[in-house]
Amino acid sequence: MLNCRVQTPTYARTELATELRLPTNGLDYTILAIYFVVVLGIGFAARRSVRTSLDFFLSGRSLPAWITGLAFVSANLAATEILGMAANSAQYGAYTVHWYWIGAIPAMVFLGLVMMPFYYGSKVRSVPEMLLLRFDRAAHLLSSILFALAAILIAGVNLYALAIVVEALLGWPQWVAIVVAGFFVLAYITLGGLSSAIYNEVLQFFVILAALIPLSVLGLRKAGGWGGLTDRLTARHGDDFVTAWGGTGIGSANPLGANWLTIVLGLGFVLSFGYWTTNFAEVQRALSAKNLSAARRTPLIAAYPKIFIVFLVMIPGLVAAALVPGIGTAGSDLQYNDAIPYLMQELLPNGVLGIAVTGLLAAFMAGMAANVSSFNTVFTTDIWAKYVVRGREDAYYVRFGRLITAVGVLASIGTAFLASSFSNIMSYLQTLFSFFNVPMFVVFIVGMFWRRASARSGFWGLLAGTVTAMVNYFVLYKRDIVAVPTDQGANFVSAIAGFVAGAVVMVIVSLFTAPKPERDLQGLVHGTTSPGMSEPPAAGDDAWYRSPALLGWGAVILAAACYLPFSI
Amino acid sequence: MSDYSEESVRREVTELEGRSATAARIFDLRRIIGGLFVLYGVIVTIAGITASDAEIDKAQGVNINLWTGIGMLLLGLFFLSWLKLRPTPPPLPEDGSPGEREHAEPGDG
Numbered sequence: 001m002l003n004c005r006v007q008t009p010t011y012a013r014t015e016l017a018t019e020l021r022l023p024t025n026g027l028d029y030t031i032l033a034i035y036f037v038v039v040l041g042i043g044f045a046a047r048r049s050v051r052t053s054l055d056f057f058l059s060g061r062s063l064p065a066w067i068t069g070l071a072f073v074s075a076n077l078a079a080t081e082i083l084g085m086a087a088n089s090a091q092y093g094a095y096t097v098h099w100y101w102i103g104a105i106p107a108m109v110f111l112g113l114v115m116m117p118f119y120y121g122s123k124v125r126s127v128p129e130m131l132l133l134r135f136d137r138a139a140h141l142l143s144s145i146l147f148a149l150a151a152i153l154i155a156g157v158n159l160y161a162l163a164i165v166v167e168a169l170l171g172w173p174q175w176v177a178i179v180v181a182g183f184f185v186l187a188y189i190t191l192g193g194l195s196s197a198i199y200n201e202v203l204q205f206f207v208i209l210a211a212l213i214p215l216s217v218l219g220l221r222k223a224g225g226w227g228g229l230t231d232r233l234t235a236r237h238g239d240d241f242v243t244a245w246g247g248t249g250i251g252s253a254n255p256l257g258a259n260w261l262t263i264v265l266g267l268g269f270v271l272s273f274g275y276w277t278t279n280f281a282e283v284q285r286a287l288s289a290k291n292l293s294a295a296r297r298t299p300l301i302a303a304y305p306k307i308f309i310v311f312l313v314m315i316p317g318l319v320a321a322a323l324v325p326g327i328g329t330a331g332s333d334l335q336y337n338d339a340i341p342y343l344m345q346e347l348l349p350n351g352v353l354g355i356a357v358t359g360l361l362a363a364f365m366a367g368m369a370a371n372v373s374s375f376n377t378v379f380t381t382d383i384w385a386k387y388v389v390r391g392r393e394d395a396y397y398v399r400f401g402r403l404i405t406a407v408g409v410l411a412s413i414g415t416a417f418l419a420s421s422f423s424n425i426m427s428y429l430q431t432l433f434s435f436f437n438v439p440m441f442v443v444f445i446v447g448m449f450w451r452r453a454s455a456r457s458g459f460w461g462l463l464a465g466t467v468t469a470m471v472n473y474f475v476l477y478k479r480d481i482v483a484v485p486t487d488q489g490a491n492f493v494s495a496i497a498g499f500v501a502g503a504v505v506m507v508i509v510s511l512f513t514a515p516k517p518e519r520d521l522q523g524l525v526h527g528t529t530s531p532g533m534s535e536p537p538a539a540g541d542d543a544w545y546r547s548p549a550l551l552g553w554g555a556v557i558l559a560a561a562c563y564l565p566f567s568i
Numbered sequence: 569m570s571d572y573s574e575e576s577v578r579r580e581v582t583e584l585e586g587r588s589a590t591a592a593r594i595f596d597l598r599r600i601i602g603g604l605f606v607l608y609g610v611i612v613t614i615a616g617i618t619a620s621d622a623e624i625d626k627a628q629g630v631n632i633n634l635w636t637g638i639g640m641l642l643l644g645l646f647f648l649s650w651l652k653l654r655p656t657p658p659p660l661p662e663d664g665s666p667g668e669r670e671h672a673e674p675g676d677g
Contacts, residue, residue: 027615031608038604051589054581060590061581067597122574123581133574195590199597206601206643210608214636221628290591349623351615351633355608355640394584523574530574 020341022169028354035207035358039188039365042199046192053397056193057377058125058288063195065294067202069301072285073309074201077208078367079360080161082313087336089317090327093233093241094566095256096317100310102268105559107276108299108306109552115277116286118448120295121532122523125287126374127280127440128382134447134516134524135458142462144382146436147280151375152408155368156415162364163416169341169357178416181361185369186409189376190402194288197373201285204362205305211352211359212312215340218347219319229315232322242318244566257486266492270499274437278444281374292533293541296548303555307562316340368412376405435473438495439465442502451525455516457509465502472497596656602647609641 022028050056089096124130128147132140159178166177188196223229230242240246240254247254250261258266276282276299286298320339323346326332327339334342344356380401389396443461447453473494476482482493523530544550616634624631 027611031611034604034607038600042600045595049590049593049595051593052584052587054584055588055590059594060588061585062588062591062594123578125577125581129577133577195594199600202597203601203604206605210605210636210640210643213639214632218628218630218632221630347627347632349615349619349626349633351612352627352636355612355636394587520573530578532578 020168020338020345021171022341022345022353022357023350024170024353024357025350027350028357031351031354032358032361035362036184038203039184039200039362042203043188043191043196046188046196046199049195050193050398053381053394053401054125055195056398056401057381058284059193059195059198061288062290063198063288063294065289065297065301067198068285068289068294068298070205070305071198071201072282072298072302073305074205074208074366075281075285075370077205077309077363078158078370079165079363080158080367082208082212082360082363083161083165083337083340085310085313086317086320086339087328089314090321090336090339091317092256093237093318093321094244094314095254096314097244097310097562097566098263098267100306101559101562102264103272104276104306105303105555106268107272108303109556110273111277111283111286112296112298112300112303113548113552115444115448116296116299117292117533118524119283120287120289120292121530123532125381126378127278127283128378130524131443131447131458132382132386134521135443136455138456139443139458139462140382141387142459143440144378146466148375148379148383150436151281151371151378152411153415155371155375155408155412156419158364158368158371159412159416160419162361162368163420165341165360165364169344169360174420175417178413181365181368182409182413182416185365185372186406189369189373189409190405193401194284194373194377197369198285198288200362200369201366204359204366207355207362208359209312211356212316214352215343215347215356216312216315219316219343222347223319223322229318229322233318236325237321242566244563257489258492262489262492262496266495270438270441270495271492273445274441274495278440279437280378281370284374284377291538291541292535293537293546293548297546297551300548300551300555303552304558307555307559313340316343319343372405372408372412375408376401379404379408431473435469435494435498436466438469438498439463439502442499443506446503446506447525449526450510451518451521451527452510452515453506454510454513456513457506460509461502461506464505465498468501469494469498596651598647598651602644602651605640605644605647607644609637609639609644611637613637613641 049060052060054060085096085099088099119127119130122130122133124133126144128140128144131143159181162181163174163177166172167174188200192199220226220229223232233241245260248256248258248260248263250259252259256263282299286295289295289298317336317339320327320334320342324332324334324342327334328336340360344353348356380397384400384404385392385397389400439462442465443458446461447458473490477490477494522528523533540546612633614637616631616637619631619633623633
């Protein structure tokens with residue numbers, strides 16, 4: 001899930017069973033064709049709003065909060081996430097809710113309430129640029145290059161996953177799907193920049209809801225309602241399968257291979273905060289908001305749909321687990337990843353089926369586009385304009401941004417083809433990059449709350465955290481030096497190790513190097529302010545329902561309340 | 569690090585914001601969502617009205633096309649009426665009208 005953050009079975013096992021071919025007809029293809037036309041139309045229409053590089057990379061910092069908020073949730077709701085979380089539910093049961101209620105909501109609220117004033121108020125255009133201001137060029141360059149590589153890799157993985165699903169469901173050859181989807185993403189981002197990526201993400205959000213809601217309703221009906229579903233699952237998998245915390249006591253065994261402590265610290269704190277607060281593909285959506293209030297509300301508005309989307313991916317997974325007894329085992333034709341396609345085939349008549357296919361394809365393309373549109377921004381403003389060709393006129397960087405978008409898409413297409421022949425290597429690389437968000441978060445949090453953290457400490461903290469998480473995962477866990485039952489559990493533990501190592505190294509390096517002068521820290525460290533933070537609220541933004549504190553704490557309380565029926 | 573201070577980034581971005589065209593020229597997304605969902609709603613509702621017994625049986629006895637179609641139609645109409653009731657404020661990029669751009673920075677530049 002969450003693209004590079006946590007390993008789900010998504011990538012390694014994307015092969016769908018061949019008998020999942022959907023009975024699509026002309027009606028379904030009409031619905032799909034209309035969507036593609038609208039996607040291109042948005043690209044052409046957004047083109048005339050691009051005048052400066054800020055328009056192209058950050059929508060001119062001018063979008064309203066409801067649009068950036070829905071794009072924020074949608075950029076994460078890629079098809080790999082949808083299929084992967086349904087697979088997770090079919091395999092592990094109701095533990096899936098942790099990825100949403102503890103693994104997303106607190107971090108999203110923290111981003112909106114605590115971090116956004118620093119991000120938006122300092123007027124940085126990217127997450128690495130924030131590191132440049134707070135630390136130094138070494139930290140900046142390291143994070144920019146790693147982010148750019150990871151973004152291309154994930155975009156390619158998304159494209160490859162799309163090709164496999166489209167081949168199984170619609171019977172298109174893989175290369176056709178890769179080239180067609182790559183072309184559409186290339187066209188609409190090159191034309192309209194971030195604005196057309198964001199507009200398409202909002203559109204995709206509604207289409208995917210129109211696909212998943214009917215599927216979940218019919219799935220529940222087929223399984224005999226929620227009561228019938230839980231009875232069947234309890235009879236087959238035991239009581240813990242439909243609870244959130246059952247069997248997570250330290251020392252007791254459960255299918256997830258994690259206990260409550262690693263879930264809360266590893267998933268809920270380190271991995272989730274790392275992903276949601278420092279992954280530029282997400283933060284970029286908030287930075288394109290029209291003012292500080294809208295930027296702070298972006299992740300908070302996103303939190304509410306996020307709380308409930310878990311039901312739309314978990315229910316199909318649980319239904320598939322109930323209806324297909326041996327799903328995911330050697331005796332069955334169906335893999336865990338087949339949960340949603342299987343129910344689409346079983347339950348949806350033509351018409352809604354077309355909506356579902358469109359939603360799935362749209363989600364794949366949005367997942368790729370979110371990575372491409374953050375890649376071109378980091379590559380142009382952080383790498384090219386700062387270290388390679390500096391000081392040119394703004395129009396040059398817009399042209400370069402368009403060019404590098406094309407290069408990025410072509411590189412992802414190449415990555416997708418590579419993935420189809422070397423799938424193990426790619427899965428390995430994906431895990432490798434997944435450990436990069438963790439040290440990013442340490443460096444951010446220490447740098448933001450401890451003004452003594454020196455300029456040099458950022459780079460060494462990043463490096464130490466990344467290396468520790470990787471050593472822990474690839475050496476200690478993979479070679480069985482420490483015993484963790486599953487990949488998921490090992491992920492959580494590695495994240496905690498990376499976090500601690502990064503923090504310790506930052507403290508040590510800071511004690512031996514000179515602190516950053518106080519005047520260079522204004523607006524970057526907690527307790528300081530910058531002019532951007534104190535902008536007066538726009539008309540209407542002082543309404544009570546737009547209060548960030550109320551929205552944020554409301555989301556936390558709602559998520560906690562959602563745990564109740566799954567805990568008692 | 570004298571060439572990249574918070575101040576220099578602020579100055580550069582503020583200057584770009586002044587010339588930005590997105591707020592003034594971007595079309596209203598509500599029109600696109602509204603239009604697409606009304607169109608989808610009509611298509612899927614018609615598929616629901618003309619649904620065969622076999623299709624209804626497949627969907628557990630529910631005429632799912634009809635219900636989904638109506639739902640999508642309502643969502644589309646919601647966006648179109650929102651647009652009608654609260655139209656896009658006319659862009660006034662020069663003086664920064666309320667609700668459009670709030671980037672006039674008193675103490676900056």
